[in-house]
Amino acid sequence: MPHDHMAEMLDLDADVLHDFHRDVINWAGSLAPDRPRIVDLGAGSGTGTLALARHLPDARVTALDKDEDLLEHLRERAVAAGVAxxxxxxxxxxxxxxxxxxxxxxxxxxxASMHHLADPARTLAEVRTALRAGGFLVIVELDSFPRFLPDPAGAALEDRFHAELARMRHEHGMHMGEDWGVRLTAAGFEVKGERRFDIELRPPLPPRAARYAQVSLQRVRHGLADRLSSDDVAALDALATTVGDRDDLVVRATRSVWIGRRP
Ligand SMILES: C[S@@+](CC[C@H](N)C(=O)[O-])C[C@H]1O[C@@H](n2cnc3c(N)ncnc32)[C@H](O)[C@@H]1O
Known part of the structure; x- marks a missing residue:
């Protein structure tokens, strides 16, 4: 998918799914000792980095990512948040x-970063080495792209592009839908927690939710342009101009969290 709007989409995800992010940050924060050293893998626009730095005022956070544009955006947000x-x-x-x-x-x-990495077993071995004994790894993963459209035609369109997204991820060797509990155990971690969050936000939603839908659907349209029918591409083009003003959208997302402890 194109890079356009990536930072905005990640920031909107943090805003719109605020309650979910707050709950997970509280959970992760409860595991941290005083003055914790935290590493954020695939930090993106900084949702986790900034939330952890705010929640734990004596934490030091290292944000790792391969994308310099996102890291620059993260640094600007860290300055604005007073945690730089x-x-x-x-x-x-x-x-x-x-x-x-x-x-x-x-x-x-x-x-939302582990599924991008090529070799989960190698990644978990690296994380194990990077942690102190008794340290924790928190993995948050999404089961699929969020859904927004409440009408039958919109839901059917979402079904079709979700299926195509799943095929594309499979072709690219992405690790969506992994059982990270099993992987953690195999890598020598103790699994200390596992929880699934079924999120459904109904109208009235804040205006940012409609923008989140718009940016997300535009990314799908550009990422799948050569894999969807011309009718579906036209439907996504039409939604790009209308969805930002709709007040009937529903945000549905499923996130799962695993906590592993290095013995
Ligand atoms: C879906 S975003 C999640 C960002 C952030 N953790 C969040 O929750 O909003 C995935 C991030 O992983 C990063 N990423 C993917 N593959 C990577 C790799 N091989 N090394 C470092 N970062 C990577 C991407 O650049 C992107 O910022």
């Missing part, structure tokens, strides 16, 4: 050799 002195960014491709992260981490946070 406790946040550092490191550009790294986590499928290659990992950078030296210094002292072992107390908490590693990986939200």
């Amino acid at each position: 002195d406790r946040v550092r960014t490191v550009r790294a491709d986590l499928d290659l050799a990992w950078p030296d992260l210094g002292a072992p981490a107390d908490l590693v946070w990986a939200s």
